[in-house]
Amino acid sequence: MPPSLLETFRILSSFEPPKGSLRAAPWEEYVDWAISQGLAPLAAYNLEYRMGGGADAPEWARDRLLSIYQGSVNDNVMKLVHFKRIVDDLEGRKMLLMGGAAFAEALYPHVGFRPVLDIQVMLRRMDVDGFAGYLGQHQFRPEKDELNSGATRVVSDGRTAVYLFSDVLGAGRREELQGVFDRSKPMRVYGPSVFRPDLEDAVLLLCLEFARQGFQVPWLYFVDLRELVTGATWMGGIYSRPLEVAALQERAKAWRLERALYTALSIVERLFPHTASIVEAARPPLRRATRELLNRLVVEPVSTPGNQAVIRGADRLRRLLTGQ
Incomplete structure (x- = not known):
């Protein structure tokens, strides 16, 4: 059975993608969508250097993704080096x-x-x-x-x-x-x-940004959150440690971001099932009715790749998620 758009996303957004053929993946749909979501550079690297033989992806798709990757490297270096020179x-x-x-x-x-x-x-x-x-x-x-x-x-x-x-x-x-x-x-x-x-603050500030945008954010941001909540295990740096769950939940309550944190973590769990145990421990306790409302209005539609529909009642939703 050919991989779905969601399965293709999971494979190509992994830092350790499984080897295998993606010949039957939905490339016509995936490539434009991945570029718009900020996912193309990581996907290109995985295809070219991690999966062997480009995972049988069509040459046009590989070329397009690779050009975005090369541009991203140059653009990032230019921006960050220039900023460093200014603030150093x-x-x-x-x-x-x-x-x-x-x-x-x-x-x-x-x-x-x-x-x-x-x-x-x-x-x-x-x-x-x-x-x-x-x-x-x-x-x-x-x-x-x-x-x-x-x-x-x-x-x-x-x-x-x-x-x-x-x-x-x-x-x-x-x-x-x-x-x-x-x-x-x-x-x-x-x-x-x-x-x-710090790590817990970074998680909550990202959730605050999600909430203020009504969770209409590029899927790259959910990769950010995946790495934060799983302790950036590939890096051995500042964010490479387990979450302090009690501190995270305490601050979420103080900042009135419990609903935003619940929603963001629930989306990450749906997109990346291997995070389930970490998410379950970190997810703040909410009333059942609130959980069901957030799951139906936000988690489910946002977790569907290629869904371009704007969430209804976006302004009201932002107020709900930011505790206003």
């Missing part, structure tokens, strides 16, 4: 990298596997104007937040957008936000001012 000498500040810029080399065996489309930085509100002005000295100019990301400022040099976030947990949770800064770990490669969130 900054002292006396504390800023946290989030998203792809924090994950590409911490969760993925090769920095090119995880496209970094933009750079997300979390700062204290009092530091936003100063850092935006500093970036302005390096040709970064203000831009509109086209993604409705909730960033306090967005600046770009025409190649890379930098999203500056503050008060991400809301103005009433400054003590909790201070805890995120206090627990953060240095990213010394970027100089003395750049840090990244």
Whole structure:
């Protein structure tokens, strides 16, 4: 029986894909979808270097995916090296990298596997104007937040957008936000001012982003979450440890993100069945009616690859998932 789109996704998003033929995979459907979901670089590497003989994939599919992989490697290096040069000498500040810029080399065996489309930085509100002005000295100019990301400022040099976030947990949770800064770990490669969130905080900040986007996010983000919750076993780095489940659930409750965490973990379990035992332990307890509602309205439709339908009642859903 030929592999489904979901099975093809699971195989080609693995860091240890099983060897075998994918000749009968739904390539016409998969390739465009994988590119749109940020999955093409990792898929291309698996086909070319891990699965032997390209897993019998058609040459046109391999060529298209490989071109995306090569472009991702070059683009990531350009963006991250340029950002490093800008912030390397900054002292006396504390800023946290989030998203792809924090994950590409911490969760993925090769920095090119995880496209970094933009750079997300979390700062204290009092530091936003100063850092935006500093970036302005390096040709970064203000831009509109086209993604409705909730960033306090967005600046770009025409190649890379930098999203500056503050008060991400809301103005009433400054003590909790201070805890995120206090627990953060240095990213010394970027100089003395750049840090990244600790593991449990990284999971919850990612869930917060999912919730604010109504879970209409690229599937690459679920690969990020898979690696976070399973302890980045391929890397031996900052995120390579088991989750502290009690701390995760306690913070989720304090941040009013229990429903978002439940939903995100449930999607990861559906997409990657091998995570089931970890997800079951980490998933926050919710009322049965709430679980059934989230499963029906979010988990099931989002877990269907190729489903382009916008979830109904997206604004109401965002409020539900972010505890508003």
